[in-house]
Amino acid sequence: xxxxxxxxxxxxxxxxxxxxxxxxxxxxxxxxxxxxxxxxxxxxxxxxxxxxxxxxxxxxxxxxxxxxxxxxxxxxxxxxxxxxxxxxxxxxxxxxxxxxxxxxxxxxxxxxxxxxxxxxxxxxxxxxxxxxxxxxxxxxxxxxxxxxxxxxxxxxxxxxxxxxxxxxxxxxxxxxxxxxxxxxxxxxxxxxxxxxxxxxxxxxxxxxxxxxxxxxxxxxxxxxxxxxxxxxxxxxxxxxxxxxxxxxxxxxxxxxxxxxxxxxxxxxx
Amino acid sequence: xxxxxxxxxxxxxxxxxxxxxxxxxxxxxxxxxxxxxxxxxxxxxxxxxxxxxxxxxxxxxxxxxxxxxxxxxxxxxxxxxxxxxxx
Numbered sequence: 001x002x003x004x005x006x007x008x009x010x011x012x013x014x015x016x017x018x019x020x021x022x023x024x025x026x027x028x029x030x031x032x033x034x035x036x037x038x039x040x041x042x043x044x045x046x047x048x049x050x051x052x053x054x055x056x057x058x059x060x061x062x063x064x065x066x067x068x069x070x071x072x073x074x075x076x077x078x079x080x081x082x083x084x085x086x087x088x089x090x091x092x093x094x095x096x097x098x099x100x101x102x103x104x105x106x107x108x109x110x111x112x113x114x115x116x117x118x119x120x121x122x123x124x125x126x127x128x129x130x131x132x133x134x135x136x137x138x139x140x141x142x143x144x145x146x147x148x149x150x151x152x153x154x155x156x157x158x159x160x161x162x163x164x165x166x167x168x169x170x171x172x173x174x175x176x177x178x179x180x181x182x183x184x185x186x187x188x189x190x191x192x193x194x195x196x197x198x199x200x201x202x203x204x205x206x207x208x209x210x211x212x213x214x215x216x217x218x219x220x221x222x223x224x225x226x227x228x229x230x231x232x233x234x235x236x237x238x239x240x241x242x243x244x245x246x247x248x249x250x251x252x253x254x255x256x257x258x259x260x261x262x263x264x265x266x267x268x269x
Numbered sequence: 270x271x272x273x274x275x276x277x278x279x280x281x282x283x284x285x286x287x288x289x290x291x292x293x294x295x296x297x298x299x300x301x302x303x304x305x306x307x308x309x310x311x312x313x314x315x316x317x318x319x320x321x322x323x324x325x326x327x328x329x330x331x332x333x334x335x336x337x338x339x340x341x342x343x344x345x346x347x348x349x350x351x352x353x354x355x356x
Contacts, residue, residue, distance in 0.1 A: 145288075146288050146291065146292055149292055149296075150292065150295060150296065150299070153296050153299060153300070154299065157299075157300070157303045187285070189283060190283020190284070190285050190286065191283050191284055191285055192285055193285050193288055193289060193292075194285070197285065197288075197289045200289075200293075201289070201292050201293060201296055202296075
């Protein structure tokens with residue numbers, strides 16, 4: 001039986017797909033058989049972030065509709081043998097994702113994999129509810145910014161009332177917070193909500209803090225999940241996130257700016 | 270921080286604290302609303318109808334409030350009768 005993880009947020013542009021790619025690649029690199037699914041039907045992008053956009057033949061909706069089988073639609077990652085990508089359809093609409101269809105595909109994937117990572121679309125509409133419906137764990141991706149925090153809280157309400165676990169009265173989904181695009185110096189200057197502030201408002205288990213980093217854009221430009229860029233702080237922070245998800249107890253990094261010397265403090269901005 | 274900033278003691282408070290205060294209020298409000306039982310609007314409507322059978326009250330004379338803490342739930346009903354309703 002695989003464990004199903006949804007990467008969700010409510011708000012768009014906060015780093016869900018980057019996080020889904022990082023989580024999937026990180027788990028696979030540690031030897032877990034992992035598949036990552038793009039639930040953003042009509043606006044697929046996970047294939048681009050994973051760098052496999054030219055290898056897409058069949059997609060998630062094809063499999064649901066019986067037009068292709070799973071083996072035809074799954075794309076094996078070229079960098080990591082235990083990682084597969086299931087792309088979203090670019091042409092259908094979101095209604096093509098039926099609960100029965102999605103459930104059947106997840107059940108079949110569950111037999112050959114350890115982790116199923118579901119990359120949710122933005123919003124709280126059909127695609128997003130389908131992505132979280134079958135989840136065991138949820139990673140709520142949040143930026144330290146008012147609208148993102150509010151949307152995350154809204155998403156928490158949906159996870160605890162509309163998921164399968166909620167409807168069947170099972171143990172609730174395990175919810176984790178991932179703070180992304182964190183700028184330690186802006187926090188120090190009092191211009192940005194700090195990790196403690198967001199924690200206090202959402203009171204969730206903190207899975208990681210990803211610093212704002214040029215490396216994320218570089219990685220998506222090249223189609224290489226940023227978690228593979230271990231020279232960058234964002235890559236390292238994502239690796240820490242995966243390790244923490246798997247139960248390691250690691251201190252949060254990149255929460256403070258490097259201390260400047262007295263001269264640069266006095267004479268520079 | 271440049272040399273001159275050292276002498277400016279009263280720097281304005283950052284906007285992050287404003288964001289935090291606004292969010293705390295908003296999130297508390299959203300959560301309270303989310304946890305309300307879904308029958309509340311209907312309950313309010315029916316109580317209003319019953320009262321209007323006997324007393325002529327305004328349409329907003331009945332307010333229903335729901336609150337919850339760790340141990341108990343409160344359902345608060347507030348009915349405003351018009352002056353001279355006693356007959």
